[in-house]
Amino acid sequence: MDGGGRVVLAVNGKRSTAKKRANNASVGADDRLVLPRPLRRVFRFCASLATGRIHIPAHTGTASTLVFFSAVGLYGMSLGGHTELVAQATTSAAGFAVEDVKVSGNLQTSEIEVFQLLGLDGATSLIALNVNAARKKLTELPWVEDVEVRKVYPKTIEVRLKERQAFGIWQHGSELSLIEKSGSVIAPLRDNKYAGLPLFVGRDAETGAAGFVDELADWPEIRNRVRAYVRVAGRRWDLHLDNGIVVKLPEENVPKALQLLARLDMEQKILSRDVAAVDLRLSDRTTVQLTEGAAERRQTAVDARSKALKKAEKST
Structure with a gap:
């Protein structure tokens, strides 16, 4: 029976030891810092990048630097109000400068007035031209009732006017x-x-x-x-x-x-x-x-008639 008792104690001892290890593991897991789910991916990526498991193509740093400075430059132009000027100069240099303006429907409106309101100076870019703004300016002319402005690439603007009729x-x-x-x-x-x-x-x-x-x-x-x-x-x-x-x-x-x-x-x-x-x-x-x-003349005739009547009365 002693031998049977030893066997039972040994088994119970193993079970007790396993239970203690499980309890210790659960306590250790509770004590660890668990990152939120979105940050886990970032952490894994940084770990992989540090261990060399992710391959970075050549010149990636140079390209990133250029993108960064381009973004900064665009933001600065936007704050300073120079975006349109830069776009005009860039697209004009690329071969999209307005060289021809075709105006139709203008009987009372001169083409010079149209050119002046459009602000064409020989370097105006067709791409950067704001059609809606141009149309709004042209409708301010006295004779213009309605206007259509179209871009014809690469270098032409068509302006069709509908003028008011004088009554x-x-x-x-x-x-x-x-x-x-x-x-x-x-x-x-x-x-x-x-x-x-x-x-x-x-x-x-x-x-x-x-x-x-x-x-x-x-x-x-x-x-x-x-x-x-x-x-x-x-x-x-x-x-x-x-x-x-x-x-x-x-x-x-x-x-x-x-x-x-x-x-x-x-x-x-x-x-x-x-x-x-x-x-x-x-x-x-x-x-x-x-x-x-x-x-x-009527008064003269009336007076003459009155005199004639008086003269006739006297003679009778």
Whole structure:
């Protein structure tokens, strides 16, 4: 039995020793520093690099240095605002300098104005040219309504303009301006090239011009004789005809007044007589103002008639 007892003790002793080793191992593992997962790869890479297990190609240091200084240079240019200048110079030297600008659709806008706004100086790079910025600058020209700017490599720019259309001349105070049909001012009137356009005078005349001219479409004989449309107090219109007659239109029911004027002219040739003004402002009566010469002649005729009547009365 003693022999059996020794065997049992030996086995128990081995088990006890293994248990102690396991406990010691777990304590040692708990005491070690465990790196976070992202840092483990970095640590392994540094260890491999230090032991020579990773091969580094030749000239890698030189290339890395060049990349570093290039990045620093680009960052410095960006901070100093010189990036565009450097890009212009680099791409121009590479054969992309703008040498030809094709402008189309410009009847009122000169090509010189286009060149100046684009800032072309013979060294402008086509690659570095900002098309959107160029388009925005060109739309600031007075006559330009819309514009398209295209790059045609390697050295050409195409500029297609859509210009505004002059509808009339607006006189406000002592200033004369060209206006669109919408009433928008295009530019100041500088020469007599547009003398054939209708003249609109007065406050708010430019905004109501197109609508009123369209209202005269049914009376072309009258409209063709109008030389100026004068807006009175922002409420009604006076028509100044080519022979100096002023037609005073009412504030409302303008078509009825124009119809009456057309009938008077057809039946009595009122617009061909020595008349200074035809007043149609009142719906129940029409007032005709004679010219100064016609009024004097009329007064002379009236006086002569009065004298003749008095003389006839005395003789009887």
